[in-house]
Amino acid sequence: MSEFPDGDGTRVETLERPALAAAREAIADGIARGALVTVFGRCTVDYEGRASSRLEAGDRHVMLKPDGAALVHTDEGQQPVNWQPPGCEHDVYRDEADDRLVIESVRSTPDERLRVSFGTVLQVSAFSGTDENDLALVGTEEDLRERILTEPDLLEPGFTPLATERETPAGAVDIYGKDSAERTVVVELKRRRVGPDAVSQLRRYVDALERDLHADATVRGILVAPSVTDRADRLLVEHGLEFVSLEPPAE
Amino acid sequence: MSEFPDGDGTRVETLERPALAAAREAIADGIARGALVTVFGRCTVDYEGRASSRLEAGDRHVMLKPDGAALVHTDEGQQPVNWQPPGCEHDVYRDEADDRLVIESVRSTPDERLRVSFGTVLQVSAFSGTDENDLALVGTEEDLRERILTEPDLLEPGFTPLATERETPAGAVDIYGKDSAERTVVVELKRRRVGPDAVSQLRRYVDALERDLHADATVRGILVAPSVTDRADRLLVEHGLEFVSLEPPAE
DNA sequence: CGCTGCATCTCGTTA
DNA sequence: TAACGAGGTGCAGCG
Numbered sequence: 273m274s275e276f277p278d279g280d281g282t283r284v285e286t287l288e289r290p291a292l293a294a295a296r297e298a299i300a301d302g303i304a305r306g307a308l309v310t311v312f313g314r315c316t317v318d319y320e321g322r323a324s325s326r327l328e329a330g331d332r333h334v335m336l337k338p339d340g341a342a343l344v345h346t347d348e349g350q351q352p353v354n355w356q357p358p359g360c361e362h363d364v365y366r367d368e369a370d371d372r373l374v375i376e377s378v379r380s381t382p383d384e385r386l387r388v389s390f391g392t393v394l395q396v397s398a399f400s401g402t403d404e405n406d407l408a409l410v411g412t413e414e415d416l417r418e419r420i421l422t423e424p425d426l427l428e429p430g431f432t433p434l435a436t437e438r439e440t441p442a443g444a445v446d447i448y449g450k451d452s453a454e455r456t457v458v459v460e461l462k463r464r465r466v467g468p469d470a471v472s473q474l475r476r477y478v479d480a481l482e483r484d485l486h487a488d489a490t491v492r493g494i495l496v497a498p499s500v501t502d503r504a505d506r507l508l509v510e511h512g513l514e515f516v517s518l519e520p521p522a523e
Numbered sequence: 524m525s526e527f528p529d530g531d532g533t534r535v536e537t538l539e540r541p542a543l544a545a546a547r548e549a550i551a552d553g554i555a556r557g558a559l560v561t562v563f564g565r566c567t568v569d570y571e572g573r574a575s576s577r578l579e580a581g582d583r584h585v586m587l588k589p590d591g592a593a594l595v596h597t598d599e600g601q602q603p604v605n606w607q608p609p610g611c612e613h614d615v616y617r618d619e620a621d622d623r624l625v626i627e628s629v630r631s632t633p634d635e636r637l638r639v640s641f642g643t644v645l646q647v648s649a650f651s652g653t654d655e656n657d658l659a660l661v662g663t664e665e666d667l668r669e670r671i672l673t674e675p676d677l678l679e680p681g682f683t684p685l686a687t688e689r690e691t692p693a694g695a696v697d698i699y700g701k702d703s704a705e706r707t708v709v710v711e712l713k714r715r716r717v718g719p720d721a722v723s724q725l726r727r728y729v730d731a732l733e734r735d736l737h738a739d740a741t742v743r744g745i746l747v748a749p750s751v752t753d754r755a756d757r758l759l760v761e762h763g764l765e766f767v768s769l770e771p772p773a774e
Numbered sequence: 775c776g777c778t779g780c781a782t783c784t785c786g787t788t789a
Numbered sequence: 790t791a792a793c794g795a796g797g798t799g800c801a802g803c804g
Contacts, residue, residue, distance in 0.1 A: 282582055284563060284645045286537055308584060308598045310561070312535060312650050322715070322797040323662030324774050331533055331652025333559060335584070341601045346654050347559045350592045350608050351784060353658055357601050357799075381775075384797075394535045395648065399563050401582025403597050407604055411574030413780065442719065442754070443778060444803095463781085464573070467793065468693065472723035473779085476758070501792060503693065507727070523575050573782040602799060608784075632790080635782075664795065694793065695788095714796085718778065724794085752777060776804090783798080789791090 283307075283400040287393075292366055292373040295393040299336070299364045299375065302398030309336040311375070313393040317344055317354045321384025327353060334375065334388055336362050342377040342386055356386040413463045416520035417446060420459070420496070424449070427494065427516055431457065442480035455492055456481065462497035463520050470495060471507040478513070534558070534651040538644075543617055543624040546644040550587070550615045550626065553649030560587040562626070564644035568595055568605045572635025578604060585626065585639055587613050593628040593637055607637040664714045667747070667771035668697060671710070675700070678745065678767055682708065693731035706743055707736065713748035714771045721746060722758040729764070 285307075287298050295311070302309035311334040317327040327344075332353070335343040340360035343352040356377040363376045373390040417436060424431045430452025438448035447459035458481060460474040478493040485491065493513040500508065500515055508515055536558075538549050546562070553560035562585040568578040578595075583604070586594040591611035594603040611628040618625050624641040668687065675682045681703025689699035698710035709732055711725040729744035736742065744764040751759065751766055759766055 282565070282645060284539065286539060286646065288535065288537060308596075310584070312648075312652075314533070314652070319797070323660055323771075325658055325660040325797080327658050328656040330654030330656050331650070332654060333561070333586070333650060335596065337596075337598055337600075339599045341599075343596075343601065345559075345586065345588075345594075347588055347650075347652070348590045348592075348609070349588075349785085350594065350606060351798090355601060355797085357797095358599070382797090394533060394650070394652075395537065397563075397646065397648070399582070399584060399598075399645070401563075401565070401598070401645075403581030403583060405579040405581050407576055407578050409574055409576040409782080411782075442758075465792095468727060469720060469724070469794090472727065473720070476719060476723065503792080507693075520574075570782070576782080600799085602781095602783090606782080608782090633782090660797080662797075716776095720779085754777080778801105778803090780800085780802105781798105783796105783800105785796085785798105786794095788793090 281400065281402065283398075285398045287396040290393055290396060292371065292390070292393065295373055295390075295396050296364055296366050298396045298398065302396075303336060303338075303362050303364070305398065305400065306338040307398040307400045308338065310334065310395070310397045310399070311336075311388075311390070311393060312395045313390045315388050315390045318387045318389075319354050319385070322382055325354065329391065331394075336375070336377070340377070340379070342375075344386075344388060354386060354388075356384065360384075360386075410523050411463065411520045413446075413461050413520065416461050416463055416496070416518065419521055420447065420461075420518070426518060427459065427496065440477055440480040440484060442476040445477050445481070451492065455490055456485065457492045457494060459494050459496055462495070464497065465499045465501065466495065466497045467501045467504050468507050470497065471500075471504050471511065471513060474513055475511050478511075532651065532653065534649075536649045538647040541644055541647060543622065543641070543644065546624055546641070546647050547615055547617050549647045549649065553647075554587060554589075554613050554615070556649065556651065557589040558649040558651045559589060561585065561646075561648045561650070562587075562639075562641070562644060563646045564641045566639050566641045569638045569640075570605050570636070573633055576605065580642070582645075587626070587628070591628070591630070593626075595637075595639060605637060605639075607635065611635075611637075661774050662714065662771045664697075664712050664771065667712050667714055667769065670772055671698065671712075671747070671769070677769060678710065678747065691728055691731040691735060693727040696728050696732070702743065706741055707732065708743045708745060710745050710747055713746070715748065716750045716752065717746065717748045718752045718755050719758050721748065722751075722755050722762065722764065725764055726762050729762075
């Protein structure tokens, strides 16, 4: 085992090809210390909870986070083949009868259990460090909204935004406003090209508002997105809804 | 550096607190060999593509997969703070002017670039192994469909399934069939509790089929799920759709 | 805790 | 390649 404390408290401990007993101890220590623990080795994986799954033996990379998240990665795919969300309790123990090392991550609400059983452990690492910074992301739906609120004419000349997240019986509307003829306008924003689901969503808001404001008032529904699919376009026409092409700011 | 070949070709190589030049070489070797490479250290992360983001310096865990995927994990959350999907080209080089080690993962369609810049590398590992097995998952929507096709009376007495994935102008219907009175039935399946979106989806299919089969035929729309939210329930009533409570098989 | 909707959603399938 | 929908979606915000 190697240990690397430095002035910042950053620390990495690594075991290579440990015996299962030593691996268990290193993993338990890392979890107790609040470290991010990784284990690479040959394992089976069982999950039971919202669904249930089994994965037969193979070499995989397991990550245990101090917030209770667990990730099992194979050498393919962006997504873990199995996982457990934050909030779990990690447990590690030896199954001496079968000579295996078992990591269990369990949570409730919903009841879920992930069990990773190693026959061979090739590496255990425990990482401690500091990360004070949050991600700064540009190009979200919220950025698109800001763009329109700053320059409402981008939607159409004479548009006046009155509220964001305005509540309706069908949910909160992205932008609520009036056009130059004082007609009520409901705007649904999407940061990328949209399909039929976004049109239906807008439709639900328009329906709810027409009901809310009594039947006499016409409510215009405008979908704002970079583009729409063919089916979404036809659906817009069917429902008497409109489309304005706008993208979130690039930076 | 330690190297651990075994009979199966399983291999783990680890560098601890390497100089940036040595880290670069180990990472490049691992990528070239088709290994799963991990790097832990203090880094900044920049992304540009479908959106753009910046993450200031912090200690993070980076995983580079042989299929081109890249993942940057902090010590919190199930999701990576930054990532790149499979299909990327990984590149690693030293920025000698600034004495940093840079990992770039780039792809096209869409054009996207992830750049991780390390000032300090605490560990580099390269993992090779074998994983022949696929995940066996039970409790999916498809399992729920099988359950109904095997025992159609679960939906309602006298129901006769005629097709799955039947195409309509609005998309493919999960189950298409007839009830005991020979009326057309459209069934939309969801493996878990559903909200308004699932109701709208069913509505689109029913509308499309009524149009397709001409206006004279009544089309029943049935949503099958473990349960629905209040809003979804009201929306079902509004649209004259029905609900049947069924869960996918537990195992 | 549940509901709602966003996401650089990812991923598989199909036209 | 694009579109459509499932997902053990995760996640934040709000009630």
